[in-house]
Amino acid sequence: MKDKFFSENWAEATAKFDKLATQDFCRRKWFDGDGMRDTYSVPLCQVGYGPHKIVINSGIHGIEGYFGSAAQILFLDKFVDMFLGAKLSSKYTINLIHVINGWGMDHRMREVMDGEHGGLVDLNRNFGVDFSRPNTLPQNPEYMLAHDLLLSKPDAIHKKNAIKEFRKKHLSDGVWAAISNGQYHEPYGLFYGGAREMSENKIALQIYDYIMTPDAQSLVSIGLHTGLGRFNRKTGNATSEILVSHPVAHASSQYFKNVFGSSVPVVCDERAVHGPVLQGDLVDCLESRYKSRDIPIFTADLEIGTGEYPIMSPIYKRMDMGDARYDLLHFGKISPQTFKNLTESWYPSHPAWRKSAMASADLLFKTLIEYMANNR
Numbered sequence: 001m002k003d004k005f006f007s008e009n010w011a012e013a014t015a016k017f018d019k020l021a022t023q024d025f026c027r028r029k030w031f032d033g034d035g036m037r038d039t040y041s042v043p044l045c046q047v048g049y050g051p052h053k054i055v056i057n058s059g060i061h062g063i064e065g066y067f068g069s070a071a072q073i074l075f076l077d078k079f080v081d082m083f084l085g086a087k088l089s090s091k092y093t094i095n096l097i098h099v100i101n102g103w104g105m106d107h108r109m110r111e112v113m114d115g116e117h118g119g120l121v122d123l124n125r126n127f128g129v130d131f132s133r134p135n136t137l138p139q140n141p142e143y144m145l146a147h148d149l150l151l152s153k154p155d156a157i158h159k160k161n162a163i164k165e166f167r168k169k170h171l172s173d174g175v176w177a178a179i180s181n182g183q184y185h186e187p188y189g190l191f192y193g194g195a196r197e198m199s200e201n202k203i204a205l206q207i208y209d210y211i212m213t214p215d216a217q218s219l220v221s222i223g224l225h226t227g228l229g230r231f232n233r234k235t236g237n238a239t240s241e242i243l244v245s246h247p248v249a250h251a252s253s254q255y256f257k258n259v260f261g262s263s264v265p266v267v268c269d270e271r272a273v274h275g276p277v278l279q280g281d282l283v284d285c286l287e288s289r290y291k292s293r294d295i296p297i298f299t300a301d302l303e304i305g306t307g308e309y310p311i312m313s314p315i316y317k318r319m320d321m322g323d324a325r326y327d328l329l330h331f332g333k334i335s336p337q338t339f340k341n342l343t344e345s346w347y348p349s350h351p352a353w354r355k356s357a358m359a360s361a362d363l364l365f366k367t368l369i370e371y372m373a374n375n376r
């Protein structure tokens with residue numbers, strides 16, 4: 001029997017979303033980018049007419065879109081009535097952007113393949129980057145220290161232990177943390193930001209521009225993500241946190257703590273004191289894109305984890321990403337074992353994970369609507 005919320009491919013997820021996105025009181029519009037053949041269309045669903053814009057996006061990392069889609073379907077199924085019943089639609093507009101990276105979803109990858117330049121592009125390292133002068137792209141020499149190890153031959157025991165050792169050695173010198181910051185040097189490396197603006201990124205920003213009508217008085221944008229590592233069946237729970245890419249003293253951090261502080265843990269990033277930590281990420285791009293509007297802009301990501309956090313999960317996660325690249329570079333396709341590992345790292349099949357991930361989404365939406373009702 002098909003699950004009501006979760007899906008097994010992009011088409012199934014999109015059909016479920018679209019069915020609910022066209023119900024009464026919802027407005028659905030498709031965005032197609034610049035007509036590229038390999039681009040998956042992205043639907044936007046809007047509820048309400050208010051000048052305060054709430055945006056929930058999913059699938060910027062393809063495989064993470066399975067949870068994101070399920071959460072958005074839950075919203076349409078259960079929370080539209082609550083939103084309308086609380087008479088919030090003249091102050092707020094809810095905007096659901098469904099699965100920005102459909103290709104990655106179908107291929108169980110976070111990234112999208114760049115058919116023109118080659119490589120696997122992490123769309124969340126591609127926003128707002130100036131690709132016109134390649135020699136001015138951000139450098140990440142720390143990443144290069146890990147590159148060969150991460151892309152080495154899959155080996156569940158030795159490779160895992162080698163990455164574990166690498167982490168231990170480089171935990172305090174900043175190298176381990178820098179791996180995920182984004183790099184523009186190795187197209188098949190991890191967290192590669194690309195060689196040009198990807199069409200998925202253009203579509204996403206086009207949708208945000210459409211949402212941000214001239215009368216917009218504020219923007220709250222939350223990205224739905226998963227993947228803090230493989231699911232631990234013994235633990236049996238999904239972890240859940242709101243990641244704000246700013247130090248705790250920043251207005252964005254304070255906003256999310258104020259809204260979600262008592263229901264979902266809000267994690268801030270003290271490394272971002274002097275500027276963005278991640279290169280080319282959506283949240284920083286949105287903040288600078290609408291800066292001249294001089295309105296409040298609050299951005300964050302909801303990250304649903306998969307257990308064993310914080311030590312083993314990031315190790316597995318990086319290993320699984322490296323294994324996928326090894327397979328692609330050596331055999332032209334991902335092996336069944338790597339495919340399974342990727343899935344368990346970002347979209348665990350275990351019913352306990354899916355159930356608790358949905359409970360987190362439920363709590364997120366409930367808390368958000370309660371906050372809006374108290375700030376009518």
Ligand SMILES: [Zn+2]
Pocket residue numbers: 061064225226227
């Ligand atoms: Zn993600």
